[in-house]
Amino acid sequence: MPLPSAFNLKPVLEMGESDYQCWRKDKLRRYIPDLENCLVPIQNPLQLRPAEIRQLREIICSNNFVVYQYPSHPDYDSNSYREICRQLGLSRSISNPGADADNVTKIQDRTVYDAGMNHRSRYIPYTNLALNWHTDGYYNNQDRMVRAFVLHCMEPAQAGGVNALMDHEIAYILLRDENPQWAKALCDPECLTIPENIVGQKVIRDQFTGPVFSTDPATGELYARYTERKHNAVWKDTPVLRKAASALAAILRTENRWTAEITLQRGQGLICNNVLHNRSAFEDNDSQERKRCLYRIRFSERVQFLG
Numbered sequence: 001m002p003l004p005s006a007f008n009l010k011p012v013l014e015m016g017e018s019d020y021q022c023w024r025k026d027k028l029r030r031y032i033p034d035l036e037n038c039l040v041p042i043q044n045p046l047q048l049r050p051a052e053i054r055q056l057r058e059i060i061c062s063n064n065f066v067v068y069q070y071p072s073h074p075d076y077d078s079n080s081y082r083e084i085c086r087q088l089g090l091s092r093s094i095s096n097p098g099a100d101a102d103n104v105t106k107i108q109d110r111t112v113y114d115a116g117m118n119h120r121s122r123y124i125p126y127t128n129l130a131l132n133w134h135t136d137g138y139y140n141n142q143d144r145m146v147r148a149f150v151l152h153c154m155e156p157a158q159a160g161g162v163n164a165l166m167d168h169e170i171a172y173i174l175l176r177d178e179n180p181q182w183a184k185a186l187c188d189p190e191c192l193t194i195p196e197n198i199v200g201q202k203v204i205r206d207q208f209t210g211p212v213f214s215t216d217p218a219t220g221e222l223y224a225r226y227t228e229r230k231h232n233a234v235w236k237d238t239p240v241l242r243k244a245a246s247a248l249a250a251i252l253r254t255e256n257r258w259t260a261e262i263t264l265q266r267g268q269g270l271i272c273n274n275v276l277h278n279r280s281a282f283e284d285n286d287s288q289e290r291k292r293c294l295y296r297i298r299f300s301e302r303v304q305f306l307g
């Protein structure tokens with residue numbers, strides 16, 4: 001496994017064309033398209049072996065995501081995956097309205113079925129419906145940037161619940177390959193506005209306007225914030241931006257070798273530097289105890305390759 005590219009020393013969005021082309025070639029060469037090669041079996045989440053940590057970091061360095069797999073007969077409590085996060089340098093978690101005191105969110109279908117009426121959550125993640133392509137926290141301002149998140153599977157669905165993943169660096173490359181002007185347009189700091197979130201009379205999140213692709217001021221890495229949703233997302237209305245946004249949506253929708261599809265199984269977890277992702281609709285088991293259940297925790301740090 002190669003070391004991270006020296007081209008990463010300069011932010012991708014600030015590179016001249018020739019450096020960018022070198023970085024692009026290196027990124028595509030390092031990317032691991034086969035999901036089975038992105039799976040790292042671990043013996044003990046409470047104390048990872050040095051080789052396991054190295055492998056997790058190396059795969060993230062190539063793909064911005066990795067999947068760990070617990071031993072087949074795990075004897076660890078439901079919080080043990082947080083120890084994996086800690087050992088990878090992820091400790092500053094970010095709260096959200098559905099999270100518990102430790103900023104862990106239980107992702108389940110919270111629809112309440114009673115008297116023939118279905119009371120769905122107003123937030124799609126807490127239903128069994130499909131989730132469009134997005135990055136986590138696309139509605140957050142720069143003080144609450146989600147740089148990484150972890151999804152740990154306690155129980156898979158009976159059917160569905162597939163996550164598709166696309167490394168945002170790959171998405172940027174594919175878009176710029178199609179038309180450099182489109183990639184540039186999505187770096188416009190005014191390109192995507194998410195209106196404020198009001199519950200009852202209370203504003204629980206302010207409006208935020210920002211780019212899709214930007215340089216993370218804290219790390220210098222390429223950062224993406226994106227949502228495919230049409231409702232509650234306002235794109236700056238210029239001809240080039242309209243084309244750029246629809247080109248990116250088409251890249252994400254089109255089957256290609258860069259998109260990884262994973263149905264997390266019990267004891268598996270996805271660790272990622274907030275790559276683009278979606279979720280297919282799912283069907284739960286009839287048993288309440290065996291409903292699809294994933295734990296999600298978001299971080300203001302990303303997983304770095306330390307060499």
Ligand SMILES: [Fe+2]
Pocket residue numbers: 134135136277
């Ligand atoms: Fe998400």
